Amino acid sequence: MRLDVQLRGESALIERIAQKTHDLPCAGRVAVIQGIGDDTAVLHTDCQTLLWTADMLLEGIHFRLDWIDPHSLGWKSLAVNLSDIAAMGGEPTGALLSIALPRECTGEWLDAFIEGFIECARAYSTALLGGDTNRAEQVIIDVSVLGVVSGRPVLRSSAQSGDWVMVTGALGGSRAGLEALLAGDTAGIDLTPHFRPAPRLQVGAIARELGATAMMDLSDGLAADLPKLLRASGVGAIVYMAQVPVHPVALHWAQTHSLDRALFAIAGGEDYELLITAPPAAAQRLLKEIPRQAGVPLSVIGEVIAARELWLEHPDGRRESFAVAGWDHFTV
Amino acid sequence: MRLDVQLRGESALIERIAQKTHDLPCAGRVAVIQGIGDDTAVLHTDCQTLLWTADMLLEGIHFRLDWIDPHSLGWKSLAVNLSDIAAMGGEPTGALLSIALPRECTGEWLDAFIEGFIECARAYSTALLGGDTNRAEQVIIDVSVLGVVSGRPVLRSSAQSGDWVMVTGALGGSRAGLEALLAGDTAGIDLTPHFRPAPRLQVGAIARELGATAMMDLSDGLAADLPKLLRASGVGAIVYMAQVPVHPVALHWAQTHSLDRALFAIAGGEDYELLITAPPAAAQRLLKEIPRQAGVPLSVIGEVIAARELWLEHPDGRRESFAVAGWDHFTV
DSSP: OHHHHHHHHHHHHHHHHHHHHTTOOOOSSEEEEEOTTSSSEEEEESOOEEEEEEEEEEBTTTBOTTTSOHHHHHHHHHHHHHHHHHTTTOEEEEEEEEEEEOTTSOHHHHHHHHHHHHHHHHHTTOEEEEEEEEEOSSOEEEEEEEEEOSSOOOOSTTOOTTOEEEEESOBSHHHHHHHHHHHTOOTTOOOHHHHSOOOOHHHHHHHHHTTOSEEEEOSSOHHHHHHHHHHHHTOEEEEEGGGSOBOHHHHHHHHHTTOOHHHHHHTOOOOOOEEEEEOHHHHHHHHHHIIIIIOOOEEEEEEEESSSOEEEEOTTSOEEEOOOHHHHHHOO | OHHHHHHHHHHHHHHHHHHHHTTOOOOSSEEEEEOTTSSSEEEEESOOEEEEEEEEEEBTTTBOTTTSOHHHHHHHHHHHHHHHHHTTTOEEEEEEEEEEEOTTSOHHHHHHHHHHHHHHHHHTTOEEEEEEEEEOSSOEEEEEEEEEOSSOOOOSTTOOTTOEEEEESOBSHHHHHHHHHHHTOOTTOOOHHHHSOOOOHHHHHHHHHTTOSEEEEOSSOHHHHHHHHHHHHTOEEEEEGGGSOBOHHHHHHHHHTTOOHHHHHHTOOOOOOEEEEEOHHHHHHHHHHIIIIIOOOEEEEEEEESSSOEEEEOTTSOEEEOOOHHHHHHOO
């Protein structure tokens, strides 16, 4: 019977995943009462403020199996969700993994995927608590993560005029990797930023503690994401293009393809760096403490202004009004 | 730019969903601090025990667009998750909706889908708090629901020898609908059980309060799900086939196709009724209170035994050992 066969396959799959993940640590003030194996996961927490997010990764849309190895895909499917928790200043507790696999994905493929997922889960103390498994024509991954936060989470909507605009790490590395894959020419290109983003959880927590006013993670590129934060906060900004930290891989790509390095970097995507605003005094604390405590560079790239406009200031002092489709669309 | 276009579409989609759902009630001891529109949803709760589940619905695997209307699909994609919360004795608080849509799905289709989702959300006081939206070749839906429970949730793993085995409602109605759709002959067949299951939230809460020992929802059919509960509890059962409540639609289908009605009903799927065990005294309370308080029938269909075996007792008194693939596979 179709149902039985399917069920047997599904149970075997779930057992396989459960065995590999049952000893994952669970951070924060949360105890797992029931993980994989019942109708729902059961969690006990004494923390009252919960963070909750989900992100889909679809074959053919977000990744290609002939490009990304399953271990990296496992890492990335959790990491992109943890990045959202980081952007609120919280810490993750657990994840649900919904995954659909075509028949071509062997046990070996799944094992490597789960190993990658586990590596990320272990690095950031996130338990795998359940989910759903299915057959499909293509690989479909949807991960949901639940986190907790002490005190108030840092929303997108509270940037203030006069705040400094900052980003962690460097931008455009993931996009350069993607461009190289699309061009079929990855020789000398480091694909790590594209395949294995590092969620900035420690940075997010420090930023929350030390007075960041607004924060979000960069998943669609600064040029697309900054307008979202500004719009949510009802403000505008000037971005100093000379100060945009360009990832070495992006720099290499821009140079070899005669592109403006900073424009290439801000039109990236999947950076999974944090975009942070804070008033000058708090910003100065962040600029000192984030590199010191988390070992992650933090750069000031601009300033929040009251007018609901976005300006790019080029190295020669020329200011250009920045009106991306996204920005126009969002303008209220 | 590809990214901008995609982004604009996605933002419009999210706005559309957010506008329609912003006033959904949120049950239980939970306040929504931030719903759709930030990196994560933010919830405030004074309830310490959380329930968390996710279920995927995939076009071509779980449904066909030429069979199910978008309104029913919206209802069902939330309802199947609420059924898992019901099976723990909890109440839902909110949902994340991850959805990928092909270009053929028009705004009208999406509106109907969201209306169906909202109808279910409103009926069971569940807020829509976020999720993810994408383009894909086929419709992909993954819903995650967070619930709370007062006291201890009812797990699958605590059925005791001597307990009575009970089910809510009647079985096989959804399967009969599916068979009719597969046969291309739905004349005179009520597809409601297949398209719009009713999560048994009130029943689940009553069962928890009045002493159910174990509980789960029937998503793969009694013949597949009962073995899971028995295995988790380390016990066996006898099922009295004459007492299995057969849904009128299943009865009609079995009769017109010369099938054994009870066998057809227990080999169903997507019933989304609750399977409940309780010692005789508590069972008698449940048999009285569940129909009275929740208006849902409850039937005793068997008894838990210490031996790890599953027996079907036919109306003529003959006992048949029930060894489905799933059961064999799970036997420890």
